[in-house]
Amino acid sequence: MKCLTTREQDRLVRRHCPSFKTLGRDRSSVLWQGDLRPLGKTYTVLVGLRRTPKAKSCVPSVLVTDPVLRRRPQSPEEAIPHIYLNPDPRLRDFPYLCLYHPPSEEWHGGKAAAKTIIPWTIEWLVCYEGWLATGQWAGGGIH
Amino acid sequence: MNAPVRPQSGLGTVLDILLADIAIRLQLSRTAHARAVKRYESIREWIERDVSPLAGLVDLFYPQGSMAIGATIASRVTNDEHDLDVVVQLGVPQGWSPADVLDALYEAIRGEPGSRYYAKAKRRPRCVTVSYADMHLDLIPMQRLHATPERESILFFHEEGGDCGQSVVNSFGFAEWFSACTADSGTFGPLYAERASIYEREMVLAEADADPVPEQEPASAKSLSVVGLQLVKRWRNVLYQDRTNGRPPSVLLSKFAADQPRKCLTLSEELLSQAVHMRDRFRQSEMTGSLIHEANPACAHDVLTDRWPANLGEQRQFAQDLERLIADVQWLRGDVDLEQIRCKLAELFGEWPARRAVEAFNKNMGTEIDRGRSRHDRRAGSIALTGVAAGVTAPRHRFHGGGVHRP
Numbered sequence: 430m431k432c433l434t435t436r437e438q439d440r441l442v443r444r445h446c447p448s449f450k451t452l453g454r455d456r457s458s459v460l461w462q463g464d465l466r467p468l469g470k471t472y473t474v475l476v477g478l479r480r481t482p483k484a485k486s487c488v489p490s491v492l493v494t495d496p497v498l499r500r501r502p503q504s505p506e507e508a509i510p511h512i513y514l515n516p517d518p519r520l521r522d523f524p525y526l527c528l529y530h531p532p533s534e535e536w537h538g539g540k541a542a543a544k545t546i547i548p549w550t551i552e553w554l555v556c557y558e559g560w561l562a563t564g565q566w567a568g569g570g571i572h
Numbered sequence: 573m574n575a576p577v578r579p580q581s582g583l584g585t586v587l588d589i590l591l592a593d594i595a596i597r598l599q600l601s602r603t604a605h606a607r608a609v610k611r612y613e614s615i616r617e618w619i620e621r622d623v624s625p626l627a628g629l630v631d632l633f634y635p636q637g638s639m640a641i642g643a644t645i646a647s648r649v650t651n652d653e654h655d656l657d658v659v660v661q662l663g664v665p666q667g668w669s670p671a672d673v674l675d676a677l678y679e680a681i682r683g684e685p686g687s688r689y690y691a692k693a694k695r696r697p698r699c700v701t702v703s704y705a706d707m708h709l710d711l712i713p714m715q716r717l718h719a720t721p722e723r724e725s726i727l728f729f730h731e732e733g734g735d736c737g738q739s740v741v742n743s744f745g746f747a748e749w750f751s752a753c754t755a756d757s758g759t760f761g762p763l764y765a766e767r768a769s770i771y772e773r774e775m776v777l778a779e780a781d782a783d784p785v786p787e788q789e790p791a792s793a794k795s796l797s798v799v800g801l802q803l804v805k806r807w808r809n810v811l812y813q814d815r816t817n818g819r820p821p822s823v824l825l826s827k828f829a830a831d832q833p834r835k836c837l838t839l840s841e842e843l844l845s846q847a848v849h850m851r852d853r854f855r856q857s858e859m860t861g862s863l864i865h866e867a868n869p870a871c872a873h874d875v876l877t878d879r880w881p882a883n884l885g886e887q888r889q890f891a892q893d894l895e896r897l898i899a900d901v902q903w904l905r906g907d908v909d910l911e912q913i914r915c916k917l918a919e920l921f922g923e924w925p926a927r928r929a930v931e932a933f934n935k936n937m938g939t940e941i942d943r944g945r946s947r948h949d950r951r952a953g954s955i956a957l958t959g960v961a962a963g964v965t966a967p968r969h970r971f972h973g974g975g976v977h978r979p
Contacts, residue, residue, distance in 0.1 A: 445950050465953035468586040470909035511971040527973040535969045548948045548966030552941045555955055556971070558910035559934035563927075567938020570971030 432486055432538030435459040438478055445543040449476070456480075462494075463547070467554040472496070474550055478542060486538035489546045491526045493554075498524065501561055510566045511553065526553050530571050582760035582796050586933070587904050587913060588839040589957060593929035594921050595802045596768045600644035600654050603776065604706065608639070612658045612709055615702060618689065619660075619680040626680040631716060632661035634723075636743035638805075638822060641750045643798050645805045647708075649813045649922050654707045657699075659743060661725065664715040670728035670736050674700070677713045697731040714741070721745055724871055739878075745870025746823065753830035754797035760839070761793030771932075800842035801829035804850075806921050811893055818880045820890055827866050827876055828853065844901045847894050854891040863887060910934070944968025 433441075439459050442449050449463030457480040465472050473495040478487040498509055512524035528549040529535040536545060556568035583589050600608070616633045619626050637657040638644040647655040664673055678695040681702060694701045699710040714725035723744035730736040804825050812819040832849040836842040857864040863881055868874035881887040897920070904916055910930060917926035937955070940946040947956040947963030956963025 446953065447951055448953050463953065467953070467955050468910055469907065469913060471907055511973050513973065527971055529969040530972045533970070535967070540967070543950070545967055545969070547953075548950065549969050551948055551953060551955060552946060552966070553971065555937055555946075556941060559938060561909065562911040562914045562930050563934050565931070565934060565938075566971075567934045567942075568971060569938065569942030570973075572973070 432480075433541065435478060435480075435487075438487075438542050441541045441543040442476075442547070445541075446547050449547070465547075465551055465554060467551045468558055470496075470558065472554055476542065476546060476550070480538075489528075489536065489542060491528060491546060491550050491553075492523045493526070494523060497522045498557065499561070501564060504564065509557070510560060511556075511570055526550060527570075528553055581763045582758070582836075582838050582842070583763055584838055584957065585840065585905075586910065586957060590913060590917060590926075590929045590933060591803060591839045591843065592764055592767060592799060593771070593932060594806070594917065594925045595645070595799050596764075596771050597925045597928055598646045598652065598806055598921075599768075599802060600639070600656075601768075601772045601775065603772065604654065605639075605644075608654075608656050608707060608709065611702075611704065611707075612711070615658075615681060615689070615709070615711065616660075618683070619677070624680040624683075625676045626662065629663045629665070630660065631663055632659070634659050634661070634744065636712070636747065638826075640743065640747035641754075641798065641826060642792065642794055643801045643805065643822075643826065645802045645809070647809065649810050650924070652706075655710060656707060657710045657712060657743075659725070660711050660713050661716055661723075662713055664713075664726075669730070670738055671730040673713050673715075673728045674698075674730050677711060681711065697735070698727065698729045721870065740871065740873040742868055742871035742874055746826075746868045746874070749869045750826055750830045754795045756795035756797065758796075760796050760799075764799060765793045796836055796839060796842040797829050797832065797846075799839060800836075800846050801826055803839075803843050803921065804829065804846055806925075807897060810920065810922050817886055817889075818882055820880055821876065823868075824866055824876045824880070825850075827869075840901060840905055844898065844905070847897045847901065851891060851894040851898060854887060854894065857887065858884075858891060 435454050435456060435458060439451055439454050442461055443451065446463060448465070449461045452460045452462050454460070458478060460475065460477045462473065462475055465474055472493050474491060474493050477490045479490065480487050492515070500509060501507060509524065511527040513527055515521055515524050528546060552568060556566055560566045583592055612633055616630060620630050621627065634640070635657065636659050639656045644654055644656070646652040660677060662673070668676070674695060678693060678700045681689050681700050682693040683690055689702055692702050692704070694703070696710070699712040702709045702711065712727065714727055717724045717726060717740065721742065724740065724742045726738045727741045728738050805822055808819060808825065828850045829846050832846050834845045836845050854864060861884070863884065864877055864887060866876045868876060881890070900916060900920060904913060914926055914930040917929070937946065944967065945965065947965055948954070949956050949963050
């Protein structure tokens with residue numbers, strides 16, 4: 430599997446996702462900010478790709494910066510499904526989204542973030558809104 | 573390649589889809605419609621029996637009001653019961669008073685103690701109501717006026733110890749006029765009918781348990797105007813459920829829906845336009861300090877505002893209600909999430925239809941996502957909804973984690 434370079438990833442994001450702008454890019458990482466409106470609400474998200482020394486591939490990370498993701502008022506003890514806690518204690522309100530199952534290699538560095546990570550973020554947000562409104566995360570997933 | 577994505581059916585947004593699904597859950601299903609027709613046909617046979625006071629006097633039975641124009645909506649806020657109107661066209665003998673006509677229809681339907689409608693029939697000032705567990709049929713006696721436009725008739729009213737009289741009406745002509753004004757050959761009708769068919773089939777399956785389910789005829793296509801009217805009527809029902817004063821009659825709301833001049837592209841736009849049109853008409857009357865006056869376009873004698881509004885206060889109250897409806901629909905068309913939409917729709921149209929429509933939407937969207945079949949408009953950063961052309965799919969994936977996890 431040949432990994433796409435950050436430059437190639439950036440080119441594809443800017444071509445397919447015009448609401449995204451590149452906040453920074455070097456040989457090992459790239460960071461975009463964009464607006465998504467999966468249903469009726471607009472969300473600002475940060476999408477990053479980072480090549481880590483341990484990983485052979487790029488690792489994506491996605492978080493929603495606006496509005497802040499919230500728990501259901503009817504069930505405040507219930508955690509938001511399918512998120513990773515942000516390790517930075519100052520950023521606890523901005524968890525990372527769990528978009529794919531890493532052991533199954535649904536994502537690898539040879540795939541374009543524009544055609545996977547960003548559409549999967551849209552789908553995560555649709556499920557999140559559905560969960561907020563009904564209490565049911567209807568989009569499936571692996572626990 | 574990204575295919576172009578454009579709304580083409582009146583159901584281009586989540587709000588439009590939820591509004592349609594609320595109307596589908598509140599309208600008379602095809603099964604219930606067929607049941608209503610069978611019931612009033614049985615009543616007709618019954619009142620024509622040899623010993624009936626109306627034997628030989630019944631000319632015609634036909635639906636009027638919401639059933640005639642396809643704009644039925646549940647009459648109660650907390651369940652899906654329907655009130656349906658049926659005209660009983662009679663050859664009224666010379667010398668019968670309005671009370672005689674209504675009493676004769678009541679006696680003809682009620683029959684002897686122990687007969688099938690004895691406990692179900694109730695005499696009212698303008699009709700006889702036959703009550704069933706799931707619906708009420710209002711049977712309205714009328715006499716055809718000869719040498720007038722088709723089905724122009726005399727309507728009788730008589731209240732014990734109160735008003736008594738008759739008026740000239742043409743509910744059939746109104747329904748014909750309404751249908752001509754609101755006909756729409758666009759793609760909304762077939763798509764709405766398809767959604768209604770799917771829903772009704774699910775309901776039949778749920779009720780049928782393990783029994784085989786007969787194939788059903790497709791639901792009839794409706795125009796944006798008719799579904800918009802159904803929503804306005806439902807909003808009116810919810811609004812007036814705890815009020816003691818009179819409420820705007822359905823026929824008046826139907827008149828406004830049909831002569832709303834704007835050609836709309838989506839259901840939410842249609843709802844908004846009907847509300848704005850009504851608000852403007854009430855404002856005009858308000859400016860002259862007069863009560864609104866609307867007549868049946870098919871019969872000038874048939875005044876649709878003869879019983880409501882009773883006074884300027886009732887009229888002003890409804891105009892203010894319309895201002896709030898307009899503001900609410902505009903807000904719903906803005907930057908709001910599904911939970912905010914659900915709450916507002918519950919406020920406007922009742923809790924259960926809003927909740928069920930949102931639950932069904934969530935389930936359908938989730939299934940599409942889980943199966944890797946959801947479509948996207950990448951340029952807009954949105955999901956491509958039903959009734960929106962094209963869009964692209966993303967590779968199938970599974971959300972990971974069951975809550976808060978460390979990366």
